Amino acid sequence: MTRQEFIERSLLMGVSLPLLSSVLLQSCGTESLIFPNLDSSFKGNVIIIGAGAAGMYAGYLLKQNGIEFKILEASSVYGGRLKKAENFANFPLDLGAEWIHVDPKILGEIANKSIDQSVFETIDYNPQTIKTWKNGKLKSHNYIKNLYSEWKFKRSTWFDFFEQNIVPEITDSVVLNKPVLEINYEEDKVITKTADNESYEADKILVTVPIKMLQNEQITFQPEMPQAKREAIGKVYVGDGIKIFIEFNEKFYPDILSYGNIFKALTEENKFVYDAAFKKDSDKNILGLFAINEKASAYTKLNEQEIISKFLSELDEIFEGKATTHYKKHIIQNWSKEPYIQGAYSYSFDGNKSEIVNMVSQPLMDKVYFAGEALSEDNQAMVQGACESAYKMIARMIKEG
Numbered sequence: 001m002t003r004q005e006f007i008e009r010s011l012l013m014g015v016s017l018p019l020l021s022s023v024l025l026q027s028c029g030t031e032s033l034i035f036p037n038l039d040s041s042f043k044g045n046v047i048i049i050g051a052g053a054a055g056m057y058a059g060y061l062l063k064q065n066g067i068e069f070k071i072l073e074a075s076s077v078y079g080g081r082l083k084k085a086e087n088f089a090n091f092p093l094d095l096g097a098e099w100i101h102v103d104p105k106i107l108g109e110i111a112n113k114s115i116d117q118s119v120f121e122t123i124d125y126n127p128q129t130i131k132t133w134k135n136g137k138l139k140s141h142n143y144i145k146n147l148y149s150e151w152k153f154k155r156s157t158w159f160d161f162f163e164q165n166i167v168p169e170i171t172d173s174v175v176l177n178k179p180v181l182e183i184n185y186e187e188d189k190v191i192t193k194t195a196d197n198e199s200y201e202a203d204k205i206l207v208t209v210p211i212k213m214l215q216n217e218q219i220t221f222q223p224e225m226p227q228a229k230r231e232a233i234g235k236v237y238v239g240d241g242i243k244i245f246i247e248f249n250e251k252f253y254p255d256i257l258s259y260g261n262i263f264k265a266l267t268e269e270n271k272f273v274y275d276a277a278f279k280k281d282s283d284k285n286i287l288g289l290f291a292i293n294e295k296a297s298a299y300t301k302l303n304e305q306e307i308i309s310k311f312l313s314e315l316d317e318i319f320e321g322k323a324t325t326h327y328k329k330h331i332i333q334n335w336s337k338e339p340y341i342q343g344a345y346s347y348s349f350d351g352n353k354s355e356i357v358n359m360v361s362q363p364l365m366d367k368v369y370f371a372g373e374a375l376s377e378d379n380q381a382m383v384q385g386a387c388e389s390a391y392k393m394i395a396r397m398i399k400e401g
């Protein structure tokens, strides 16, 4: 069950808010997230397409099992939807994934080792001042503080977590600036062609590109993927996505501000404004905007100046002109404009989710495998879900030999 589904169901059942809080902390998919050591006699080599969380983690698992691999990444950096701004504030900002939605013990489980707590200390993210903006009115809902609690890194980021714990094991095998255009799995070996017309050959391939890239047919499959699989790929909804951070001279905003009905906002999580410096031991006033789907589309098509003007004037309306008065600087991460991401993350499914995920995950002739956040049934749209799907696919791949 995803976090969103869990909150939705609990609210429908009328679970009391304080109770929900403690249940929520233990209920979002952690049980299925056990990464036992893999056992393999597989002797072939593997190509992984994409160096986001799923691709990097797949490489990490192969490395631990002594299996030869290469990761082909289209862009000039690894990380995918894990990205950070190092110097905007006096703590690093997560421009993509930011919250740890399940118990932070997941970090040690992913890395399969103990994590340096001095670097990766986490905070309980439990905003104390909670407001909504609805019908031109600002309302307090501080009672929600008993409901909502997750975690965040205190002085590091999701990107740092991978960079320090996963990347050192795989860095020699990552090839950047290699957009894959074609996968040919007709013969014994699988052959991939990259935009610079180079070919890479392997026994197996793991495709971890965002589902949006498959929907837009950015990669040609030879032979074509079965129609049922193509249809299933089309049934995953991925909307726009954007994050904006602004430094202000003064903190005039609550710890978190959502739009419209508070319970709807809690379950849908399409747009909210938050104190990005909350519990970060920082003297800086950094406000964040998180927006996905149609709420994000209102910004993603604009240029940088238009985006910031629009957002500041929205904040001015809510906070009586204080945003423009106290504005210092901003940074925008428009995920919809990233050429190899093109959106936020899998949000909903046009049909039965497990059937769709199962169909998209089906390997092609036991040679081409698929992983990524959209293909995790229990932790979809989250970093640990990307890892979980990579783990499952690597386990299957090396078992099938």
Ligand SMILES: Cc1cc2nc3c(=O)[nH]c(=O)nc-3n(C[C@H](O)[C@H](O)[C@H](O)COP(=O)(O)OP(=O)(O)OC[C@H]3O[C@@H](n4cnc5c(N)ncnc54)[C@H](O)[C@@H]3O)c2cc1C
Pocket (backbone or CB within 6 Å): 049, 050, 051, 052, 053, 054, 055, 072, 073, 074, 075, 078, 079, 080, 081, 082, 095, 096, 097, 098, 099, 100, 101, 178, 179, 180, 181, 208, 209, 210, 213, 218, 219, 241, 242, 243, 335, 340, 341, 343, 344, 345, 371, 372, 373, 374, 380, 381, 382, 383, 384, 386
């Ligand atoms: C705004 C936003 C906020 C989020 N917040 C959170 C959060 O708080 N907590 C959380 O757990 N998760 C969050 N997520 C989700 C999380 O970031 C993702 O679930 C996860 O990082 C996805 O990893 P992935 O490996 O599946 O995909 P990606 O990270 O997208 O990796 C795919 C990689 O494939 C590469 N690629 C694409 N096409 C090609 C090609 N043709 N050839 C080669 N390479 C290619 C891309 O460049 C990319 O590096 C957020 C995401 C967004 C966008």
